[in-house]
Amino acid sequence: MTEIALIGIMILGWSLGRNNLSNLFGTAIGTGMVRLKSAAMLAFVFIFMGAFLSGSATTSSVLALGDLRTPLDIITVMISAAIVLELLSRCGIPASIVQTIMGALIGWNFFYRAKIDWELVLQMIAAWFWAPLIAAVMAFILMRKIRKVLFHHPIPLFLRDRLIRIGLILVGIWAAYTLGANNTGVMTGPFFSISAETIFGTFFVPVVTFLICLAIGIGCFWADKKVITTVGRKLFPLSPTEALVVMLGTALSMTCFSMQFLRNVLMDCHLPTFPLVPIPVSNVMIGAICGISLTKGGNGLRWSVLGRILVSWLLVPIMAGFICCLFLWIRGI
């Protein structure tokens, strides 16, 4: 059973890698500035680092959402989330594991009539709203500033190309690190809910984290080009500079909701803090793209594509929850 649970979580990791490479490097790959293989390799390494060095910050939020009892529960939740994620990848829609897992966990709670921490759920949903908004504002301000600076201090095209490329790689690395820090906690969370000693024997959480990261990394090499095209070109035709700003806005916003260190600093300064909850990277990135489009008065933004993405975000948790309930019901039979 333990092995099956691990296989389940690895399938989910693979799906996450497939869909989320577009959230990290999608704009860079879509604009042709970074090769898919290079992006996958970088994502692989830095998701690993993020997961191991700061991956536990968001785990407690997931733990509070559902008290999974057996490895079979973990498999059910993970497989439900993976199915929804894979479905969205095939439709070319950027999605996030956070929404799918949360949906599946709430589905699990519903099925077993367990108590749901609605306060936490609302806090998470509020963060899902704030994070894209912060990314949009950051992208908007950054883009306007960059335009102003480049207008007064022109940079030769080739030098600009090189600088943007380096910037895209560095920010992509940063985003991969924050994804590892923010999102792997969501996947390892359910494992913490059961005693590692009793259920997994010799399997320890670092081993589980390692396997998840490995699956994410492999998934990155299988990245769905449809999702990358949606992010890089379909939603809004981004220039390489804009792609860089989108990635920067995304990484900045993600950092706010992932770093314990930042939270401590804000608390020390008696400033309002950001909740350390898992954030869907895709939402944040779409927010940043909308921020860029607003610098051009919203021109060029494909509202139909945006509408499709927004509807999918609403449906994702519901679908995951429904599929999870369905699996649990089948298991009961």
Added chain:
Amino acid sequence: MELFKKTKLLETKINTFLNNITHCGELLTLALQCYFKKEICPEFMHLREKVSGLEAENDSLRREVENQLYAQLLLPDMRSDILRLIEGCDKIINKYETDLILISIEQPKIPKEIQKALSHMIITNVQCVSTLMDSVKAAMAGKSITENIHSVSILEHQVDLQAMDLKKCVFQELKLPLARQLQLKEFIYSLEKISDMAEDMADVLSVFVVKHAI
């Protein structure tokens, strides 16, 4: 730093390519002035050879730039537009060479009455192309090109007027056989085309700058 070296090398190649076109314009002016004085002479042939040499050098530079742009994945969003610009500029240097070859083959007799006006037209033409080359360099440096593009338009218009005056002179004032009149008309038309090509490229460049504005 190796990364920046490659970029610098490519930039240097494009600048050499553009400088060659400007230099070819100067050589064309010299060659035609020489032709007006001495018709086909060793000096003219030497200048023609020099233009052909620069044209060949530019062909290989163009190919190198094309290869490098694609091999190093440089400027992915604008490389097709840059190549279009470079190919357009290459057509201008080809035209310089073709015109000189045409003269050396046809050896048209240029009447003294129009030599000065023709000289002026050639100088304006070359100035028009040189301004275009400066605009391309400015665009590559990320600088504003509005004034340069405006200058190209003005110079092209001047060339049109000069060419019209020349054609009028050939057909209405000079008493020449129809065959010579037609040959001169073709010769003037061929030179006039250079500034038209420059103006077309200036339009392409304007679109390029608007399209790739940050």
